[in-house]
Amino acid sequence: MSGSAYAALAGTRRLGPPAASRRSEYPLAIVAGAFTLAQLVLVRPGLGLGWDETVYVSQLSAHAPAAFFSAPRARGISLLVAPITSWSSSTALLRVYLAALSGLALFLALRAWRGLFPVRVLALAGALFASLWVTLLYGIQAMPNYWVAVGALAAAGCCLRARADRSDRAALWGLVASASLMAWMRPTDAVWATLPLLAFLVAARHWRLLVALLAGLASGALEWVIEAYVSYGGLTQRLHEASAIEGGLGWHVAVIDQLRSLGGRALCRPCTGEMPNPAVDVWWLVLPVLAVVGLVVAIRARRTTATLVPLACAATAAFPYLFMIGYAAPRFLLPAYALVAIPVADALIHLVTRPTGVWRGVAVTLLAIGLAGHLAIQLAVLERTVDRTNTQHRDWSRTAAELHRLGVRKPCLLTGQDAIPIAFYTGCASAATGGHNANTSLTTLDRTARRMPVADIAPAGSRPPAYARDWPAHRHGGLDLRVAPNTEGGDDG
Numbered sequence: 001m002s003g004s005a006y007a008a009l010a011g012t013r014r015l016g017p018p019a020a021s022r023r024s025e026y027p028l029a030i031v032a033g034a035f036t037l038a039q040l041v042l043v044r045p046g047l048g049l050g051w052d053e054t055v056y057v058s059q060l061s062a063h064a065p066a067a068f069f070s071a072p073r074a075r076g077i078s079l080l081v082a083p084i085t086s087w088s089s090s091t092a093l094l095r096v097y098l099a100a101l102s103g104l105a106l107f108l109a110l111r112a113w114r115g116l117f118p119v120r121v122l123a124l125a126g127a128l129f130a131s132l133w134v135t136l137l138y139g140i141q142a143m144p145n146y147w148v149a150v151g152a153l154a155a156a157g158c159c160l161r162a163r164a165d166r167s168d169r170a171a172l173w174g175l176v177a178s179a180s181l182m183a184w185m186r187p188t189d190a191v192w193a194t195l196p197l198l199a200f201l202v203a204a205r206h207w208r209l210l211v212a213l214l215a216g217l218a219s220g221a222l223e224w225v226i227e228a229y230v231s232y233g234g235l236t237q238r239l240h241e242a243s244a245i246e247g248g249l250g251w252h253v254a255v256i257d258q259l260r261s262l263g264g265r266a267l268c269r270p271c272t273g274e275m276p277n278p279a280v281d282v283w284w285l286v287l288p289v290l291a292v293v294g295l296v297v298a299i300r301a302r303r304t305t306a307t308l309v310p311l312a313c314a315a316t317a318a319f320p321y322l323f324m325i326g327y328a329a330p331r332f333l334l335p336a337y338a339l340v341a342i343p344v345a346d347a348l349i350h351l352v353t354r355p356t357g358v359w360r361g362v363a364v365t366l367l368a369i370g371l372a373g374h375l376a377i378q379l380a381v382l383e384r385t386v387d388r389t390n391t392q393h394r395d396w397s398r399t400a401a402e403l404h405r406l407g408v409r410k411p412c413l414l415t416g417q418d419a420i421p422i423a424f425y426t427g428c429a430s431a432a433t434g435g436h437n438a439n440t441s442l443t444t445l446d447r448t449a450r451r452m453p454v455a456d457i458a459p460a461g462s463r464p465p466a467y468a469r470d471w472p473a474h475r476h477g478g479l480d481l482r483v484a485p486n487t488e489g490g491d492d493g
Contacts, residue, residue: 027123028110035130036103039140042379043386045095048393050266053142054424057081063089064410065429067420068439071232071241074224076184077144095140102139102146106130109150109338112157112174116306117342125345129338131375133264133382134330144185145331149338151185152193152317154178155213156310156339159197162209175209176216183220188242190217192320193335196312245436247326254321257328259284264385269327280381283374287340294343297350307343314339395477399457400425402476406483408453415445416457416465417479428453433465442467449484456482 049057058067059078062085069075080101084094110126117125129135129149138146158174165171182190194213201210228238243249247269254271261268262284263276275281291311298307318336321328352363396418403414403426412428420437423430431440431448440448445467448454456468458480464471471482 024119025111025114027119028107028126031110031123031126031130032103032107035106035126035136035139036099038130039099039102039136040096042136042382043095043140045092045099047091047095047140047386047390048397049091049421049424050141050143050389050393051418051421054421056142056144057085057094058424061085061089061424062087064424064427067424067430068432068437070245070436071238072188072245074144074184074186075227076181076186076220077142077147079184080147081142094142098142099140102150105147105150106139109154109157109178112154112161112171112178113342116157116160117346121342121346121349124349125341128345129341131378132337133378133385134334135337136378136382137385138331138334143331145189145334147185148182148189148193149334151178151182151190152313152335153310153338153341155182155194155216156197156313159201159209159213160306160309162212163201163204163206166208172209172212176212176219179213179216180220183217183224185220187217187221187224188320189317189335190220193313193317193339195316196309200309200312249320249324251323252326253323254325254328255323257326258322258330258333261328261330262381264381264388265328265330266385266389267327267329269329271328279373279377283377287337287344290344290347291340293351294345294347297347298343307346310339311343396422396425399476399479399481400427402474403428403455403481403483406455406474406481408455408483412453412455413445413448414455414457415468417459419457422457433467450486453486454484458482 054064055067055069055073056077058064059069059075060066060082081094081098084090084097088094106126106129110122113122130139135146135149155175155178158171158178161168161171162175179190179194182193194217197213198210201207201213225235228235232238232241257268257271259281260271260273260275263280265271291314295304295307295311298304314336317339318333321332348367352360352367355363399418399422403412403422408414408426408428410427412426414423414426414428414430415432419430419432430437431445432438433440433442433445445454456464456471458464458468460475460478460480462480464473464480464482468482468484471484474481474483
């Protein structure tokens, strides 16, 4: 497409497609549908719940009591999964629900950019984002990062469309809804991801859009702020506690940590050990180069704003996780990946359509080989990560079964190593007397042990906590399960 045509698309006239061109949305629907199917096939509905998932799911669960909810967390994901978790303990049903919902969300986020970029660019952008192992793994999980990502992508697109056409009420309300979704999931991430939008709207004096964006952020963050005063001693105290749990926010260069985590490490804390195979990291290093190419293409085509806005939002969304925390997790950068996908897709299409004659064939061939290799690497990392995750979850499930054999059945309480996820698998509450998840005292724990089954979980041979020192120990794999005396010798069936 010529530069003048692109400029017309990003101009001030109405950007929405006519009814006759709704077929142009089919490629976006196909990408979203393929994403849903890929999650169900490659990650599989049988994947057990992870540590953080058990915290979020337990808040509104028919299976187990609510786990301790630490300061950084927000309740958006708990409410998102509540239509399933409030009445069913089926993990498979929850996975199918999330896979379908995440596919629909991807379609709507891409659709928010209609008229700003050609559909082929949007479809390729969606495919690039959806094919990352981290997107496939976390789209189907009860975790907030994917939802911040699609919210950020939709917010940037709706903002640009509403700016170009004041009569586009769908874009205006889309901006409110997507900003609310982000803040609902992770308020601090929502602020970082929308900083460029806020600055852009203030500089351009688009007060109507600024109010809409602020209203969306405020509506999503309202519950989190209220909870800060009800349960954490105020907003400042909650932010302070959140910073402490994350290791103290400050100047920490975590770029190398993120590179280490790309091999499939869900949480790289502390982030030590060898770097993954260089082939695993190539796409991550090429990404900023292609983003710059996309910006150059946009400048030459006189449609800079539509490309610069998502790039700026991607940069601010990634900044705290690259330079302000001392550890890494691949899911932290999902919003940045979603936002940068459109300029990168635009750059790739430009690189293969600009050449003529035989060189176009060469460019298409090289791109096809590169994308095929990239996809193969992503799928290989995903397979290893899913297998490793399944192994850990099966260990938790076996420990829960052993605790049931020892008579620890709900209502019950677990403490110690991995108490939060194992408690969920067992159907118990969890407690800790120290650390970031401290939610009880020794006196309370002693009283609880007199009225319900209580057990402590510790590495085999390790020194138990004082309250469990006299409890009989039962060796299970690499763990010592110490059960309070009044529950020992329970049902062996």
